[in-house]
Amino acid sequence: MSEERDEPMSLDELAAEGDEIDFDAQAFEEVEALKAERDEMRDKFMRALADAENMRKRSERDRREAENYGGSKLARDLLPVYDNMRRALQSSADAEKDANAALLEGVELTMKELISVFKKHGIDPIVPEVGDKFDPQLHQAMFEAPVPSTKAGEIIQVMTEGFMLHDRLLRPAQVGVSSTPAS
Template identity: 45%
Template sequence: MTMSSPHSIEDEAVATEATDVATLLSENASLKDRLLRALADAENARRQADRKAEDTRKFAVAELARELLPVIDNLQRVLEARKTAQSSENDALLEGVETTLRLFLQTLERFGVKKIVASGQRFDPSLHEALMEADDASHPPGMVTQVLEDGYMIHDRLLRPARVVVSKKQPPMDQGSIL
């Protein structure tokens, strides 16, 4: 019968222990990595939920505001008609309409709704809807010459484009007809 030397059993135990420690360290590193990834995923999900909640809060009134824009348009038409009529009849009523319109626009502005400045600006298809082109020598081509219906933004999003008339390129003068 052969006896193993005491050193070989001890050496074997130390080697097994070292392997076990290495395995445990590897598992520990793996678990730490998975924990960090799970924490990062949770943080990303929280940030995304916060962004969605903020967008919902900011744009919750968008549909209501969109539905109210025709009311603003009609109030503006009443005031425009008054300017062309030049009558002192119903001045108190028209003053009330003017005040109502101003309050209405101020209220919408508190919720992030703002009128798009279009007149005299270069035509921008992301903000304007061209309803027609017009010959207008006083403006270079591609400029908004008239606003038919105001456009509105809510924060950084388009609520309704401004409906506009855009100047078009002037046709070249026929050299043969100048005589």
């Protein structure tokens, strides 16, 4: 007779004691079916876990993009305001500066505040210089003209500055580009 045990005996232990083991084919099939079901559930669980992790990463990426680029439409709408203020400051003649000193100072302060707000929200100007090489990733060619003493593809005039929103182009700088000079 066997001793009292807390754990059930293994099949090998039962066979060693000489007890007859009756393997029921139906019970064996049920165990195999349960193992298959367990494996299927484990696979579904792992897939659901992976889907949940992918969803978490996607929503984190979407949140970051919304935070960084959500205001791009508003920023794009403010760029003409910036352009008009810049034109107003550039168009004032020296004779008018004395007469309109207070007005010009107010426009300059407003312009500085607008630039400060742009910087705060990751909007940086693209300011090409005459003579720089044309970059189609940052510049928009408004016209092309043959200009003596220039190379083809050099910027010959800057109409408006461009702007980047973090690492995305908000608006390209509008420039005139030199074509191959006529001989």
